[in-house]
Amino acid sequence: xxxxxxxxxxxxxxxxxxxxxxxxxxxxxxxxxxxxxxxxxxxxxxxxxxxxxxxxxxxxxxxxxxxxxxxxxxxxxxxxxxxxxxxxxxxxxxxxxxxxxxxxxxxxxxxxxx
Amino acid sequence: xxxxxxxxxxxxxxxxxxxxxxxxxxxxxxxxxxxxxxxxxxxxxxxxxxxxxxxxxxxxxxxxxxxxxxxxxxxxxxxxxxxxxxxxxxxxxxxxxxxxxxxxxxxxxxxxxx
DNA sequence: GCTATACTTAACCATTCAGTTAAGTGTTAG
DNA sequence: CTAACACTTAACTGAATGGTTAAGTATAGC
Numbered sequence: 001x002x003x004x005x006x007x008x009x010x011x012x013x014x015x016x017x018x019x020x021x022x023x024x025x026x027x028x029x030x031x032x033x034x035x036x037x038x039x040x041x042x043x044x045x046x047x048x049x050x051x052x053x054x055x056x057x058x059x060x061x062x063x064x065x066x067x068x069x070x071x072x073x074x075x076x077x078x079x080x081x082x083x084x085x086x087x088x089x090x091x092x093x094x095x096x097x098x099x100x101x102x103x104x105x106x107x108x109x110x111x112x113x114x
Numbered sequence: 115x116x117x118x119x120x121x122x123x124x125x126x127x128x129x130x131x132x133x134x135x136x137x138x139x140x141x142x143x144x145x146x147x148x149x150x151x152x153x154x155x156x157x158x159x160x161x162x163x164x165x166x167x168x169x170x171x172x173x174x175x176x177x178x179x180x181x182x183x184x185x186x187x188x189x190x191x192x193x194x195x196x197x198x199x200x201x202x203x204x205x206x207x208x209x210x211x212x213x214x215x216x217x218x219x220x221x222x223x224x225x226x227x228x
Numbered sequence: 229g230c231t232a233t234a235c236t237t238a239a240c241c242a243t244t245c246a247g248t249t250a251a252g253t254g255t256t257a258g
Numbered sequence: 259c260t261a262a263c264a265c266t267t268a269a270c271t272g273a274a275t276g277g278t279t280a281a282g283t284a285t286a287g288c
Contacts, residue, residue, distance in 0.1 A: 010131050017128035018276085019121060022200075029204060035235065046235065048277055055275090069234045069285040077208040084201040086136075087194050090143060094191040132246085149265065160265065162247055169245090183255040183264045 008060070012083045015059035020044065021052050028062060028075040035071050122174070126197045129173035134158065135166050142176060142189040149185050 006014075015021055020042055027033060027041070039049050053073060056062045060079040065072050120128075129135055134156055141147060141155070153163050167187060170176045174193040179186050 007133060009136070010133060012131075013127050014131035016200075017124050017126075017131055019124060020276090022123070025204070029207065036233090044276095045278065047237080047279085050236065051276070066235095071235065075204070075207060076211075077204045078211060080201050080204050081208040084198060084205065086130075087198040087201065090139070090189070090191045090194050091198065093143065093189060094195040097190075097192060134246095150263090158246095159248065161249085161267080164266065165246070180265095185265065 008079065009083060009086060011055075011059035012061065012079045015055050015061055016080075016083070018052070018055075021056055024052060024056065025061060025075065028073060032072050032074045034073070038073070122193065123197060123200060125169075125173035126175065126193045129169050129175055130194075130197070132166070132169075135170055138166060138170065138187075139175060139189065142187060146186050146188045148187070152187070 016025070023042060024038060027038060035046065035049060035053070038053075039046055042049065044052075053062065053064065053071075057064055060076060062073050063076045130139070137156065138152060141152060149160065149163055149167070152167075153160055156163065158166075167176065167178065167185075171178055174190055176187050177190045
């Protein structure tokens with residue numbers, strides 16, 4: 001099921017590129033949940049939810065365990081850390097850019113900025 | 115051209131979910147580049163490159179300026195900062211998880227970990 | 229055993245993606 | 259003016275996405 005042709009960062013960033021899946025991540029940050037727990041706030045069918053969870057699991061963002069007839073999902077944020085580390089390499093760029101913006105704003109004291 | 119139905123974070127994470135586009139970002143971190151500059155290391159046609167740049171531009175990850183007949187691209191990492199900030203909200207989770215792993219490893223001094 | 233519950237799998241659909249080739253546009257060089 | 263250059267746009271392709279409904283599987287409760 002996992003696509004070995006796609007590298008881990010591809011899968012993590014892709015998994016996080018959908019608002020429903022980010023909401024699922026946010027929900028799981030509150031604690032473990034079953035699929036029926038998850039299906040309630042998101043107006044989506046169970047098969048649709050299954051697909052989202054599959055994509056999150058392929059990205060190693062969540063872990064799933066069957067307990068009885070329920071599937072329990074919990075967050076595994078290690079993959080997110082890798083994505084954050086990739087982004088952090090550019091932190092210096094956006095900090096520099098915001099510094100420039102700040103300096104620029106100081107040169108134009110009280111003009112309306114738009 | 116921009117898809118207003120998709121929110122900014124969707125576009126940023128999606129743009130970064132492709133290895134070619136991440137390579138373009140990495141290349142642009144070295145400094146501005148034209149499309150022919152970019153097309154060389156990536157074995158892709160110009161129209162293919164144009165599409166990738168369009169996706170990066172839609173995500174506000176790059177800025178493009180035509181100078182003569184060349185298109186100059188440069189990094190605009192502010193959108194990346196937003197993505198990093200989203201991920202940072204889960205930093206506590208992966209740090210906690212790594213702490214547990216560390217504690218766990220300390221309880222099993224020199225066993226082979228698999 | 230039977231039924232309800234909690235998913236899963238299969239099949240399908242419309243849209244988007246990533247790539248291509250071919251033709252078009254605008255700019256620079258000679 | 260003409261030709262080369264640096265893209266851009268159009269049109270097409272195969273595959274993947276995000277969603278659905280319908281049918282199947284496995285567990286729990288009675």
